[in-house]
Amino acid sequence: MRLPRLFSPTSFRLAALFALIFGVSTIAVGAFVYVSVKATLDQQARTHIETDAFALKQEFDRGGMSDMMAAIHGRQAHKIAGGLNYTLFKSNGQRILGDIPRLPLTSGWKHLFGPPDGDEPPGELERLLVYRLQLSPNLWLVVGDDIGRLHALDNGFLRVFGFGLLLTLAFAAAGGIFVSRAFVQRIDSISRTAEAIIEGDIGQRIPLNGSGDDLDRLAATLNRMLDRIGALMDALRHVSTDIAHDLRTPLGHLHQVLDDARERAHAPEEYREAIELAIVKTDAILETFAAILRIAQIESGSRREGFKQIDLSAIVLNVAQSFEPTAEEQGDVLTIDVAPDVEIVGDRELITQLGANLIDNAIRHTPKGSRISMALSSRDGVAMLEVADNGGGVPTDERERIFTRFYRGEASRTTPGTGLGLNLVAAVAGLHRATVAALDNRPGLKVRVEFPLGDANG
Numbered sequence: 001m002r003l004p005r006l007f008s009p010t011s012f013r014l015a016a017l018f019a020l021i022f023g024v025s026t027i028a029v030g031a032f033v034y035v036s037v038k039a040t041l042d043q044q045a046r047t048h049i050e051t052d053a054f055a056l057k058q059e060f061d062r063g064g065m066s067d068m069m070a071a072i073h074g075r076q077a078h079k080i081a082g083g084l085n086y087t088l089f090k091s092n093g094q095r096i097l098g099d100i101p102r103l104p105l106t107s108g109w110k111h112l113f114g115p116p117d118g119d120e121p122p123g124e125l126e127r128l129l130v131y132r133l134q135l136s137p138n139l140w141l142v143v144g145d146d147i148g149r150l151h152a153l154d155n156g157f158l159r160v161f162g163f164g165l166l167l168t169l170a171f172a173a174a175g176g177i178f179v180s181r182a183f184v185q186r187i188d189s190i191s192r193t194a195e196a197i198i199e200g201d202i203g204q205r206i207p208l209n210g211s212g213d214d215l216d217r218l219a220a221t222l223n224r225m226l227d228r229i230g231a232l233m234d235a236l237r238h239v240s241t242d243i244a245h246d247l248r249t250p251l252g253h254l255h256q257v258l259d260d261a262r263e264r265a266h267a268p269e270e271y272r273e274a275i276e277l278a279i280v281k282t283d284a285i286l287e288t289f290a291a292i293l294r295i296a297q298i299e300s301g302s303r304r305e306g307f308k309q310i311d312l313s314a315i316v317l318n319v320a321q322s323f324e325p326t327a328e329e330q331g332d333v334l335t336i337d338v339a340p341d342v343e344i345v346g347d348r349e350l351i352t353q354l355g356a357n358l359i360d361n362a363i364r365h366t367p368k369g370s371r372i373s374m375a376l377s378s379r380d381g382v383a384m385l386e387v388a389d390n391g392g393g394v395p396t397d398e399r400e401r402i403f404t405r406f407y408r409g410e411a412s413r414t415t416p417g418t419g420l421g422l423n424l425v426a427a428v429a430g431l432h433r434a435t436v437a438a439l440d441n442r443p444g445l446k447v448r449v450e451f452p453l454g455d456a457n458g
Helices: 009-078 148-198 214-264 268-299 302-306 312-322 324-330 348-364 421-431
Strands: 085-090 095-097 108-114 126-136 140-147 310-311 333-338 344-347 369-378 382-389 437-439 445-452
Touching: 009 085, 009 148, 009 214, 085 369, 108 302, 126 148, 214 268, 268 312, 312 324, 312 333, 312 344, 312 348, 312 382, 324 333, 324 421, 344 348, 344 382, 344 445, 348 369, 348 382, 348 421, 348 445, 421 437, 421 445
Parallel strands: 333 369
Antiparallel strands: 085 095, 085 140, 108 126, 126 140, 310 344, 369 382, 382 445, 437 445
């Protein structure tokens, strides 16, 4: 990656944000540790001083001035209790013992500076924390401790913390640069793919790195979207080709009818017959366009907003019964086997059209006297609609193609129709998230549609 690209505004901001987050987190943790440790050490020092002060007061209360003085001298001689400083004052401020500087004689704590005792840096005074305790109306005990070491510990901690913060920021910046570099590479990959597609290479797809992270999932989603767009573009190209091919014949017939009328018709009756035949041809063409538009509307998904709970059993039964007279005219035997109370979420009109197209397809493309069945059952969360016949069937390699636009098998080329009936079935099934399949009925063809069961609130 080129250096200028690495330090682009987006990359730089990402790296800076990464360092900022780490820096703020380190400062917050360090401040918490510093305050906690300092508070603990301060409390320990106060407890130490206060405990010793009250111990000396007990000596004073028990044995008077002499016992307390003996206890103080003993502590100073043997450096007991950590080398505390002891000073006695009269109420008028006169010092009796010790070297703690004069201070207001009121009970409680106070910070002050005292004479150096040798462990301070040259030129610095001793830092004292003192506790003042009144022993009698005319006598005060002041006990202090050198807290210079705590101050030195504070300075040492701050130096170590500052150095650690610099290291943290350095590592955070390096990590931010690494993360931003990987991020920019992924974005560049998406951009290059998009540019290639804009230039016309619709087959390009965004590479995945297999990490399963958000960018990988986004890339996978975009690839599925591109696959869908590619499929729609292929379908559009095929539709355009199929429309041109399949409408050429009826348009040619219409042209022939009109040309014959122009050349041969002389009487009004002959013109009327030619016009009526032209209207029939035109109606067939309009029927084809209407079917194409209806399929396009279904595939757009706009009808899904009006879905509601419908009784699939009643719909299938009504469709099957409405085709019984047609089957009888053909000499066919239509059997109906519909399980009761099967309900799905969907569009009643479209489901009716789906069932009608399935039966109409079976009647149209089977010889007279065939056996046709329409069955509905449900199991394992699926409603299964099947329309089967014992006709000539469909070759195995063509079964998937019968659901495409304008498909006409060789055996049905002379059969009236647009070649869009089963394509509409596939579109309606897709809208209802159902699966549709063409199966071998041995003999004949079986078309199976499986709808997911559910309710309008599911």
